[in-house]
Amino acid sequence: MDAARIAVVGAAIVRGGRVLTARRTTPPEAAGRWEFPGGKVEPGESPQAALVREIREELGCAVEVTGWLPGEVPIGERHVLTVALAVLTEDGDPDAREHDEIRWLTVAELDDVDWLEPDRPFLPHLRAVLGG
């Protein structure tokens, strides 16, 4: 990975054959587009720890990273996205605290939402994991 870029990590949280996607509210150019919940890795933080922290903040739930989808995709000139596979580790439903909507998509529904561009190359890998 290009060390000059800040790492952004997203979580493909899988439950019952569906994956969670979340709709952004900011910035204006990304509002209404769908993403994997997550965020920027802080200095000295592992990608896994960043995801656990971000998912707790954004969705109020605990996750465990079970693997990573292949690839890393530039976001603009300063960031780079990787996407983990994750599972919920406690009962209860995620709660959209920073997004305005969340959805659990089946493999057949993966293309039904308007994903942020950098997320799209991960969808074929996710489709394979979900068994589509």
Ligand SMILES: Nc1nc2c([nH]c(=O)n2[C@H]2C[C@H](O)[C@@H](COP(=O)(O)OP(=O)(O)OP(=O)(O)O)O2)c(=O)[nH]1
């Ligand atoms: N979280 C997330 N960000 C994504 C995805 N795809 C994508 O292009 N991005 C972009 C949107 C933002 O420009 C950037 C991540 O910003 P963020 O706002 O989620 O990160 P953060 O929570 O750490 O935010 P902040 O504290 O710096 O405000 O990466 C994705 O699937 N998940």
